Amino acid sequence: MLEQILNSEAFFLTMALLASTLRMATPLGLAAMGAVYSERAGVVNLGLEGLMLVGAFFGVLGSYLTGNAWLGVLLAVISGGVLAFLLALVTLRYKANHVVAGVALNLLSLGLTSVLLVAIWGNRGKSADVEGIYPVNIPFLSDIPVLGEIFFRQSPFFYLLIILMVISWFLFYRTKWGLRLRAIGENPAAVDSLGIPVNTYKYIAVIAGGMLAALGGAYLSLGELSLFGRNMVSGRGYIALAANILGNWNPVGVVLSSLLFGFANAVEMNLQLYGWPTQFVQMIPYVVTIFVLGGLVRKVEAPKALGEHFDRGDTHV
Amino acid sequence: MFNKKLLLILLVVSLVAVGALAQLKVGVVFATGGLGDRSFNDSGFEGVKKAEKELGIAFDYVEPQSVAEFESHQRAFAQSGKYDLIICFGFDQADAMKKVSAEYPKQKFVIIDSNEVTADNVAAISFKNHEKTFLVGALASMLTVDTKDFKQMNSPAKIGVVGGMDIPLINSLVAGYAAGAKYINPKADVYIAYVGAWNDPAKAKELALNMYNRGADIVYQAAGGSGLGVFKAAKQVNKYAIGTDTNQNYIEPNNILFSAVRRMDNVIFDQIEAAVKGQWKGGIYNLGLKEKAVDFTVEQSNLKISKAMIDKVEALRAKIIAGEIVVPEKLEDVDAFLKTVKR
Numbered sequence: 001m002l003e004q005i006l007n008s009e010a011f012f013l014t015m016a017l018l019a020s021t022l023r024m025a026t027p028l029g030l031a032a033m034g035a036v037y038s039e040r041a042g043v044v045n046l047g048l049e050g051l052m053l054v055g056a057f058f059g060v061l062g063s064y065l066t067g068n069a070w071l072g073v074l075l076a077v078i079s080g081g082v083l084a085f086l087l088a089l090v091t092l093r094y095k096a097n098h099v100v101a102g103v104a105l106n107l108l109s110l111g112l113t114s115v116l117l118v119a120i121w122g123n124r125g126k127s128a129d130v131e132g133i134y135p136v137n138i139p140f141l142s143d144i145p146v147l148g149e150i151f152f153r154q155s156p157f158f159y160l161l162i163i164l165m166v167i168s169w170f171l172f173y174r175t176k177w178g179l180r181l182r183a184i185g186e187n188p189a190a191v192d193s194l195g196i197p198v199n200t201y202k203y204i205a206v207i208a209g210g211m212l213a214a215l216g217g218a219y220l221s222l223g224e225l226s227l228f229g230r231n232m233v234s235g236r237g238y239i240a241l242a243a244n245i246l247g248n249w250n251p252v253g254v255v256l257s258s259l260l261f262g263f264a265n266a267v268e269m270n271l272q273l274y275g276w277p278t279q280f281v282q283m284i285p286y287v288v289t290i291f292v293l294g295g296l297v298r299k300v301e302a303p304k305a306l307g308e309h310f311d312r313g314d315t316h317v
Numbered sequence: 318m319f320n321k322k323l324l325l326i327l328l329v330v331s332l333v334a335v336g337a338l339a340q341l342k343v344g345v346v347f348a349t350g351g352l353g354d355r356s357f358n359d360s361g362f363e364g365v366k367k368a369e370k371e372l373g374i375a376f377d378y379v380e381p382q383s384v385a386e387f388e389s390h391q392r393a394f395a396q397s398g399k400y401d402l403i404i405c406f407g408f409d410q411a412d413a414m415k416k417v418s419a420e421y422p423k424q425k426f427v428i429i430d431s432n433e434v435t436a437d438n439v440a441a442i443s444f445k446n447h448e449k450t451f452l453v454g455a456l457a458s459m460l461t462v463d464t465k466d467f468k469q470m471n472s473p474a475k476i477g478v479v480g481g482m483d484i485p486l487i488n489s490l491v492a493g494y495a496a497g498a499k500y501i502n503p504k505a506d507v508y509i510a511y512v513g514a515w516n517d518p519a520k521a522k523e524l525a526l527n528m529y530n531r532g533a534d535i536v537y538q539a540a541g542g543s544g545l546g547v548f549k550a551a552k553q554v555n556k557y558a559i560g561t562d563t564n565q566n567y568i569e570p571n572n573i574l575f576s577a578v579r580r581m582d583n584v585i586f587d588q589i590e591a592a593v594k595g596q597w598k599g600g601i602y603n604l605g606l607k608e609k610a611v612d613f614t615v616e617q618s619n620l621k622i623s624k625a626m627i628d629k630v631e632a633l634r635a636k637i638i639a640g641e642i643v644v645p646e647k648l649e650d651v652d653a654f655l656k657t658v659k660r
Contacts, residue, residue: 016530016657027519045393124354225520225549229542234517254472269524272510278483282513 003251006145014179017266018150021225022158025117025255025262027052030038030160030216032247032254035167038084038209040172040249041202046102047236047301048213050109054304055080055214057113060228063119063130069222071131076218077211083109084210088203095309106237116232125230132226133157144254157219161255164212168251185249186301216240225266226279246292248300264288288304320615341350341593342418343368344394345378346387348407352380356563357581361378361406361429364585372593395421402427410482414439416645425597427588431506437599440588444579445605446486447493448637449539451644452606453559454497455579456622457535457631458505460557460574466623469556470534474498477508477528479547481515489646490539490561490577496651499631502660503655508533509648517540522546522553529554535574537561548573557620566618574622575615583609607638 005011016308025180032047045051055076062068062075087105090096114124121127135155172178174255182193192198220236221228243261247253264285271281293300322506345365347358348530358380368374377400379390385409394403394647395417404427418426426439434441460467461474478494489508491654499506508531510524516657521543525536529550536551537559540545544561547611551572552556560566560576582603592595604610636642645654 013530020527023523026445026521052332118353122353124350125356126545218520224522225546227545227549229518229545231514231516232542233516234514234520266523267521268509269520269527273508273527275509278511282511283485294623 005038007057008314012022012208013270015146015149016158017270020266020269021259021262022150022264023262025258026155026158026161026221026223026237026245027216029162029255029258030157030219030241031162031213031237032243032258033161033164034080034209034214034216035241035244036168036172036247036249036251036254037205037212039180039306040185040303041205041246042188042303042308042310043088043091043202044088044102045206045209045213046241047083047105047210047237048098048102048108048240049212049233049235050102050106051080051083051210052114052217052220052233052237052240053106053231054083055217057116057127057217058214058220059222060127060190060226061116061128063076063132064120064128067131069131070135073133073215073218073221076214076222080210080214080217081207082210084207084213085203087210088206092199092202092206092278093308110231113228117228119229127228129227130222133222153307155219155284157215157223160215160297162183165251165255171274172251177201184305185305188305188308192310192314196254198312206294213240227293235250239285242289245300245302246289249303260265260288260292261285341372341374341589343374343376343589343592344400344403345376346390346394346403346410347380348458349381349383351382353638358406358580360563361404361585362371362577364582365589367582368584368589368593372590373594374589376512376578388417391417391426392420395424398424398508401425402597404588406429407431408433410659411441411576420606422534425592425599427585429584432601432603435601438512439522439599440597440602442452442584442588442602442604443493444609444611445603445644446577447489447496447578447644447646448605449498449577449579449599449613450493450539451497451610451637451642452630452633453502453537453575454507455492455614455633456492456502456575456626457537457559458497459497459626459629460585460622461505461534463626464625465556468532471532472507474502475508475532475534476505477533479521479524479528479536479538479540479544480509481543483511484546485647487539489498489512492646492648493644496647496654499651499655500633500642500658500660506533508536510541511619512543515543517543518546518549520546521561522550525550525556525558529556535559537577564614564616566614566616570617570619572620574620575613575618577611577613579611580609605637606634 034043034269058079059072063072090101138152142148188198243257246257268281268284365567392574394400405427408424408431413432414434418439428441432443434440457476461470497508502524508528512521526545535557539561548569556572566573
């Protein structure tokens with residue numbers, strides 16, 4: 001009986017569906033985790049799309065220049081940090097509107113990567129093929145039937161996502177640093193009155209968020225394709241932002257919500273092959289978003305001081 | 318007195334005409350992708366350069382950065398009065414051209430990829446892309462059972478196509494592909510899926526993997542920049558893919574069998590040649606295999622297709638050119654086509 005199920009086509013396709021879910025969810029999860037950092041510190045991060053794009057580009061560039069994909073990932077993370085520093089600078093120091101600054105960041109990233117693409121590879125559409133980062137089977141665990149196949153034969157980026165989720169959760173909810181950061185997002189004046197350097201925390205959180213988003217972008221280029229394609233993030237940054245809200249600004253929550261979006265995507269792709277009308281099927285991920293954000297599941301609560309400017313010595317929020 | 322004046326005018330006009338005959342001048346307004354795109358603009362530019370070499374024409378060109386610039390570039394060329402022919406690339410130049418061509422009714426214009434501009438001084442050119450994909454679909458359908466030459470083929474006629482978006486332009490490609498595959502083998506399975514974006518190779522790869530997982534041997538990409546993901550999927554599972562629009566065989570020469578191409582170079586050259594010979598005429602042109610405006614190519618692929626197969630496809634090409642096969646342009650017409658067509 002069991003044998004029959006394990007060998008059936010339906011079972012095989014279900015496995016493919018789940019594996020597909022994890023692949024679609026990984027970049028969303030990493031970028032959404034980045035949003036958690038930045039937004040917990042009170043900085044709206046609409047620049048996720050651009051941060052991912054820059055990560056995708058510099059990941060490939062690093063791999064191209066050094067021949068080592070992991071050095072590419074390192075360069076991606078650095079580039080995301082640098083760009084996020086720019087976002088922090090204009091929003092925190094020069095008090096730019098967070099949303100406008102985020103959109104500007106996206107435009108800057110698209111322009112920058114498109115120009116460099118032509119300058120380096122002489123092609124408007126794609127980079128050269130580079131050394132990528134391929135799925136890794138975890139010894140022993142990957143041999144477990146079903147579970148092993150789904151969870152332990154994945155891209156290293158997926159394992160990274162899970163590790164970062166655990167670390168982030170611990171950081172946010174079990175350390176002094178995390179408590180302070182969360183408090184800054186709620187009421188920076190109160191934290192400031194305790195003599196804690198609010199802006200330093202904010203800078204660190206935004207930069208860390210940028211690095212995570214860039215890691216998500218590097219997954220797309222190095223983990224999936226081993227090349228960079230123009231504007232290849234294709235709106236995932238915005239979906240990641242939705243995943244962040246749905247995940248209630250919580251590191252574990254965003255991974256779960258990213259999995260939900262990934263699943264909706266995987267279902268969409270599979271239903272298309274069964275001849276369901278495309279327009280209807282392609283709606284699914286977005287309908288899921290609307291229903292969930294519409295409060296169907298539960299109420300989400302944003303950090304209270306999200307998007308607001310703060311100066312040392314301010315007494316109100 | 319009057320006669321003298323008329324004579325003078327005639328003389329001047331004929332001098333100008335002779336001068337124009339000596340060297341025809343062409344103005345080119347490229348699409349926003351610009352030169353270096355290894356696609357649309359570059360292949361059209363080939364045609365212009367060929368005309369320069371073989372017909373001795375002169376040309377100037379501009380590369381607009383945005384749709385908003387089209388109108389001013391078109392007008393600048395027309396206003397100068399120096400250009401015999403102004404060639405504009407891309408359907409999004411149509412709105413600007415409607416205006417400018419009406420302002421300069423004596424100026425000859427060519428617009429590529431649009432059938433919207435109807436004016437005597439405009440040649441509006443679109444492509445019968447479904448004719449080339451018919452050949453490609455037929456060849457793919459034949460190859461899936463050719464397990465002798467292609468070790469990776471595993472199933473009877475299961476192929477797929479990943480489209481960019483569910484829009485009429487892409488659907489005509491898909492319809493031709495499905496019709497070609499089923500013309501060869503009515504039992505052929507054709508998986509169809511759309512990315513919903515032109516710049517999402519990761520999703521296109523996932524869609525193609527899905528098809529390969531279900532037993533498809535060959536997947537055709539008609540998804541612009543997203544299509545790169547289809548090639549990556551083919552490489553990953555060691556299966557086959559088909560390129561689109563320009564020759565993409567070089568991208569993964571061990572996995573891409575052939576590419577369905579648009580011969581922009583031929584089309585542009587023909588337009589310029591007609592102008593040089595004084596045979597140029599405005600109107601709506603829908604060009605296909607017969608005009609050599611669309612085709613497929615196996616060049617630069619490392620995969621060798623037997624001559625017998627190619628011969629079969631060439632026979633189909635002859636039938637389409639002769640009008641014996643009329644390739645359906647819409648997916649919903651494919652079934653009716655299969656019922657009525659003679660094999």
